[in-house]
Amino acid sequence: MSIQTSGLGFVGQSVARIEDDRFLVGKGHFVADVQPEGGLHAAFVRSPFPHATITAIDTSEARRLAGVVAVYSGAELNEGTHPFVPFVASPGSYSPLYKPMADEKVRHIGDPVALVVAESRRVAEDAAELVIVDYDLLEGVGSIDKALAPGTPQLWERADGNTLHDHTDTYGDVDAVFAAADRVVTLTLDSHRQANQPMETRGTVVEVDPATGHLTIHNTSQGPHVLKWAIAAQTVSQGQLRSLWQFLRNTQRRKAFFAAAKEFRRSNAADLKKQDNAAMKGQLKKDRSLLKHLGQMGLGLLAKDDYPTVTSVDIGGGFGSKGPVAREDLPIAIAAMRLGKTVQWIEDRVENLSDGGQAREERFDVEMAVNEDGTMKGMRVDAIVDAGAYPSFPFGAHVLPGMWKVYMPGPYHVEAFQLRTRVVATNKGRVVPYRGPWANETFVRERAIDAVAAELGMTAADVRAKNMMTEHDAPSHFLTGPTIDETMSTRKTFDRALEMIDGDEIAQMKADAKARNHRVGLGIASYHEAAPGPPDFADAMSPGAGMLTKEDGRATVEADGRIVMYTSQVPHGQSHQTTYKQVVADEFGVSMDDVEINWGNTDKSQFSFIGTGGSRGGPLGAGVMRKTARQVKNQMLEVAADMLEASKDDIQILDGNIHVSGVPAHGLSFADVAGEVAKRTGVALGPVFSHAEKYEGVGNGGWSCATHVAVVDIDLDTGKVEIPKYLVVEDCGPIINPAIVDGQVRGGVAQGIGAVFYENTYYDDDANLLTTTYMDYLIPTAMEIPEIEIEHLETLTKGENDFRGVGEGGMIGAPAALTNAVSDALGIQVTEQYLPPSRILELAGVIDPD
Amino acid sequence: MKNPPFIYHRPESLAEALALLAEFGDDAKILAGGQSLLPVMALRLGRPDHVVDIGRIPELLTLDAGPSGTTIGALVRHAEAERSAAIATHAPLVAAAAPHIGHRAIRTRGTLVGSVAHADPAAEMPAVCLALGATMVAASVGGTRLIDAADFHEGYLTTALEPNEILTEIRLPAWPDDAGGAVVEISRRHADYALVGLACIIEVGDGSITGAALAFFGADSTPVRVADAEAVLVGRPPAESAFAAAAEIVSARLDPPSDIHGTANYRKHIAGVLTRRGLAEAAATIGVTA
Amino acid sequence: MSTEQVNVTINGLSHSLDVEARRTLADVIREDVGLTGTHLGCEHGVCGACTILLDGQPARACLMLAVQADGAEITTIEGLADGDEMHPVQRAMKEAMAFQCAFCAPGFLMSTVALLEENPNPSAEEIRKELSGNLCRCTGYQSIVAGVETAVRLLSSTGTAGVNQ
Structure with missing residues (x-):
């Protein structure tokens, strides 16, 4: 490893986790552990029906129950609030506005219609059962086919049927390329609904300062800044004029706002210029009320004196589901504000399985134009996403088309590509980002490549090899826009994977399996992902989107010499505390104990749209830690040079000792240097050195690449599948902490194995949910997940920060590799992603479908 | 997901337990290991007014396995049966079932008899009883009656037990040598x-x-x-x-x-x-x- | 509503608690005793996050009423360490970097302590079988199995898997 480090060299080592010192002794601090004295507990009354009109709600009996503090109908809670508004407007899309609570209509099982606040959760649940809701039932829409069928009830009256988005992107001359190709291979691929299912459910504890009314919200959010502003904005109850008047007469705020706005326009000028307002115009054509709400919320925010603090210490996993603002966060905050008391809601598992986040129910009609020699010429895909009932805020199903259109052709050369995407509404739980939100583009492409190989009588590996880009393709651009640079190393991972597969061993396994009435198959999947991607990646998805993806960070050295770092990342299992300490300790030349990492408090961290997600924690999060630390170190070295009467260039820091090279005995401590500054400036407390910055990665770099190889062993008697071998060859650049990276890869693969063989959020055609407990939603256990072998490549760039993300990848490759392996084993082309044992035996021709 | 309210009873003897059941009948649920009842209550799919915890009744602790047959009392936990050398020898089918029953933490608390009385059609113990031709011993204030395993399970989560009865033990016939x-x-x-x-x-x-x-x-x-x-x-x-x-x-x-x-x-x-x-x-x- | 008195020993300390009968042992440990290391992941007995030792045996604290624990000795995750000295199983899990979000960790640790008490030298297959009653969504389990194997190694030099009380 050639990464440049100073000091003690923690980067690159599997340093034991700092987090474990609290987790392993039971001292983690998760949202359910907050438990403020006298806090009240909330339970929602939720719709038992997929689709219905609410005709009446009677809360009187519930209110009378001892221990109940308040009962609110949905309409009562929505009073004076603003709806969730569309955040991502893509061309051809309409995104319905919706209030925090269901008040006129329910649109999925679990839709919240009333809220009980009581002395305990159990009493709140007792009372929730006493709330009487009258419904007029409507037909539930439980599938893509049903949503699109003529005459199907419409979920949103302003939409075109149940279609919320319909847009086609075309790259190259698709018709000509398809006409010239030797043949076109077609297949329809289906992926089923899955759920993120972190082991900790969502939760929020809203404390109200009795004197000021200030809200402190302990929450499981991956993106707490967005939650903070959503709660502040959506609870604005006064009119625009009043807000405007308050704002204008507050000279200080007015000046600060206009200065900030000017700075924002200046620093994002390029991105702002790129943005295309056509999408928003389309949205406004459907629903002009957006303008009114935006105006009221915007001016209301400007008039407000106080915004909530959102905070978290430990979060028990998220996988994307804790990124969007939970609808429930709003009503709980509103109840706390109205009651002036702490109110908490800890989601239970049934709630979580109903609306805690779902993803991946999608269908793809795929056409691959190829030549007889296996050359891929063109790709045409018609994709439909089942988005469920409510669009997640800020990111939900509407972001998928943008990702797919950039990624779909993957690391292969094609001359033309066309993608039609439709997003349809159904009476199901919300679609949220789920680890590797674009995983299905890999499923589609890699499955289709295997189908092409079978049709042409070639091996799947040969078709890949024939079409996959090599390092010699850099620098250039993908057909879909972004830059190809030296980090685009999928081919290297693919070649290494082929080297590591022992063909004779696999052939022997296949032969042995037949003797046992088993079938063995091997599947490959290769991909690249933006982690963080070159700057033009965000533009390729949505012009100007890059301004949302910068990462803020701040480094300080306090007057007593302590190094205190501030990140906008929100760890929920990724070991940020450990890895950032490694990076910063190396940068300063100190021990990890000398570094403090601050996270999870919106009062301390800078604004971030995303928080943790999108494999940002390594490249951008650690990158900005390193970059700001370097700046602060330089500030310190200036002072130290002065104190040591030496040139700055001659000074080095080793294990916290700042000294002239070769003269460690006459060194200074961080406290010495910081103390000197404190003395000079009279600042005895807080930071004496400080640097903050926005970071978007360095250079053109930032693809994370991998090839997965799965070997499955299928018992044709039972349809049960074992995975005797699973190999991941990945390249996320230089690795900060190998054990942590391995954990990310394996965890992602495990979720992919779960997706293919065990997990299905199952709705029937009328949108009744059949998987509401862990007896039915099957998370794989230690008995189902095999050992996963990992090979690391560490492609370097010329950039100063080479880290690339790795959190999503395992989940991107696994469904494709596994379905390819099953196809190989059974000698068929699998067209669905969910393969429970009964389906395996149907596909194998052992049993008939019922 | 919290249990609904109920009135809790912890009888010290079988007679006391049967008297409670005689009084409350359908409004009461028997709690032994709780590994089936508690999830049902947590999900609020069951909401008995009375819960009769039979966990402290000494008469129900019987585990007697020998060449002439095996008697399993209502409080014998899966973990105990799993570890019992006598069960392994004299009721090998019960021993064979044990490792399949849930996970170890469930077997610590769950009882064999409770599994039979709960009557989940996908559970192991009811089928083991049926294969062996077991005899179910049902007690009520009116006395004790014996029910053939073949007649015991009547449907999904439904047995021949009356609301005032407790399944106090299961008797398995002698295991044949061959x-x-x-x-x-x-x-x-x-x-x-x-x-x-x-x-x-x-x-x-x-x-x-x-x-x-x-x-x-x-x-x-x-x-x-x-x-x-x-x-x-x-x-x-x-x-x-x-x-x-x-x-x-x-x-x-x-x-x-x-x-x-x-x-x-x-x-x-x-x-x-x-x-x-x-x-x-x-x-x-x-x-x-x- | 019925309230019962429950006398339990938790991590060596005896507690006399008045609890509503319907409350689970897990809720009482977390809310009344204030030991929040025992986590609730599903509350219906599947995920294993709430696993504790009940008289030395692993049990789901969400599938027990607190009143059922009357007279029992309970060990939670907080009771494993000896003061500031981590239990060998804790040290092993740290060394193996077994967990990520670690919400599931308390349950895995308690299941591991119980396993190694009974079987000090389990095979990888036995470890996986035993731990299959605990769900983890982050790791893919390989690092946790490695943690148990590390614990076997640490314990073979230091003695039993049991709990100091």
Whole structure:
């Protein structure tokens, strides 16, 4: 490893986790552990029906129950609030506005219609059962086919049927390329609904300062800044004029706002210029009320004196589901504000399985134009996403088309590509980002490549090899826009994977399996992902989107010499505390104990749209830690040079000792240097050195690449599948902490194995949910997940920060590799992603479908 | 997801427990290990007014396994049966079932008798009782009655027990010297409820099968035996061909449910597979290799 | 509503608690005793996050009423360490970097302590079988299995897996 480090060299080592010192002794601090004295507990009354009109709600009996503090109908809670508004407007899309609570209509099982606040959760649940809701039932829409069928009830009256988005992107001359190709291979691929299912459910504890009314919200959010502003904005109850008047007469705020706005326009000028307002115009054509709400919320925010603090210490996993603002966060905050008391809601598992986040129910009609020699010429895909009932805020199903259109052709050369995407509404739980939100583009492409190989009588590996880009393709651009640079190393991972597969061993396994009435198959999947991607990646998805993806960070050295770092990342299992300490300790030349990492408090961290997600924690999060630390170190070295009467260039820091090279005995401590500054400036407390910055990665770099190889062993008697071998060859650049990276890869693969063989959020055609407990939603256990072998490549760039993300990848490759392996084993082309044992035996021709 | 309110009773004796049941009948639920009742209450699918915790009644602790038969009291936990050398020797089918029942933490608390009384059709113990021809001992203030295993399970989560009765013990007949038994099942994940399972016994004398019991779970709303398949085994050597013949009948006779975890056709098919596997495994326990 | 008195020993300390009968042992440990290391992941007995030792045996604290624990000795995750000294199983899990979000960790640790008490030298297959009653969504389990194997190694030099009380 050639990464440049100073000091003690923690980067690159599997340093034991700092987090474990609290987790392993039971001292983690998760949202359910907050438990403020006298806090009240909330339970929602939720719709038992997929689709219905609410005709009446009677809360009187519930209110009378001892221990109940308040009962609110949905309409009562929505009073004076603003709806969730569309955040991502893509061309051809309409995104319905919706209030925090269901008040006129329910649109999925679990839709919240009333809220009980009581002395305990159990009493709140007792009372929730006493709330009487009258419904007029409507037909539930439980599938893509049903949503699109003529005459199907419409979920949103302003939409075109149940279609919320319909847009086609075309790259190259698709018709000509398809006409010239030797043949076109077609297949329809289906992926089923899955759920993120972190082991900790969502939760929020809203404390109200009795004197000021200030809200402190302990929450499981991956993106707490967005939650903070959503709660502040959506609870604005006064009119625009009043807000405007308050704002204008507050000279200080007015000046600060206009200065900030000017700075924002200046620093994002390029991105702002790129943005295309056509999408928003389309949205406004459907629903002009957006303008009114935006105006009221915007001016209301400007008039407000106080915004909530959102905070978290430990979060028990998220996988994307804790990124969007939970609808429930709003009503709980509103109840706390109205009651002036702490109110908490800890989601239970049934709630979580109903609306805690779902993803991946999608269908793809795929056409691959190829030549007889296996050359891929063109790709045409018609994709439909089942988005469920409510669009997640800020990111939900509407972001998928943008990702797919950039990624779909993957690391292969094609001359033309066309993608039609439709997003349809159904009476199901919300679609949220789920680890590797674009995983299905890999499923589609890699499955289709295997189908092409079978049709042409070639091996799947040969078709890949024939079409996959090599390092010699850099620098250039993908057909879909972004830059190809030296980090685009999928081919290297693919070649290494082929080297590591022992063909004779696999052939022997296949032969042995037949003797046992088993079938063995091997599947490959290769991909690249933006982690963080070159700057033009965000533009390729949505012009100007890059301004949302910068990462803020701040480094300080306090007057007593302590190094205190501030990140906008929100760890929920990724070991940020450990890895950032490694990076910063190396940068300063100190021990990890000398570094403090601050996270999870919106009062301390800078604004971030995303928080943790999108494999940002390594490249951008650690990158900005390193970059700001370097700046602060330089500030310190200036002072130290002065104190040591030496040139700055001659000074080095080793294990916290700042000294002239070769003269460690006459060194200074961080406290010495910081103390000197404190003395000079009279600042005895807080930071004496400080640097903050926005970071978007360095250079053109930032693809994370991998090839997965799965070997499955299928018992044709039972349809049960074992995975005797699973190999991941990945390249996320230089690795900060190998054990942590391995954990990310394996965890992602495990979720992919779960997706293919065990997990299905199952709705029937009328949108009744059949998987509401862990007896039915099957998370794989230690008995189902095999050992996963990992090979690391560490492609370097010329950039100063080479880290690339790795959190999503395992989940991107696994469904494709596994379905390819099953196809190989059974000698068929699998067209669905969910393969429970009964389906395996149907596909194998052992049993008939019922 | 918190339990609904109820009035809690913790009788110190069986008589006291029966008196409570006589008083509250349908409004009461018996709590022993709680591994089935508590999830049902947590999900608020069950909301008894009274919970009668029989966990401290000494009379129900009986575990007596010997050459003349085995008696399992209502408080015998799966973990205890699993560790019992006497059970392994004298009730090997119970021992064979134990590792399939949930996970260890569930077996610490859950009771064999409770599993039988709860009557989940996919549970192991009801089928073990059916295969063995067990006798259920039901007590009420009016006295004690014996119920044949074949008559005990009446439907999904439904048994022949009256609301005022407690299933105090299960009596298993003596395990024959020349019998082999096995419990085999196929589940989605390790230790899940079975998609289909089989508790089977074969008795072998002079190189041929002299008796057989095939009790399936997960294949219907109650555990079921397939008499025709048992009959076809008798008189034939304990070999693959006999097991295959039985398997064919099993797949044809059973009428299992279809659900999100497996189709009816799938369950029929694996019932046949399990017939072959279970019988081979049972034969192997008495030194017969099919 | 019925309230019962429950006398339990938790991590060596005896507690006399008045609790509503319907409350689970897990809720009482977390809310009344204030030991929040025992986590609730599903509250219906599947995920294993709430696993504790009940008289030395692993049990789901969400599938027990607190009143059922009357008279029992309970060990939670907080009771494993000896003061500031981590239990060998804790040290092993740290060394193996077994967990990520670690919400499931308390349950895995308690299951591991119980396993190694009974079987000090389990095979990888035995470890996986035993731990299959605990769900983890982050790791893919390989690092946790490695943690148990590390614990076997640490314990073989230091003695039993049991709990100091």
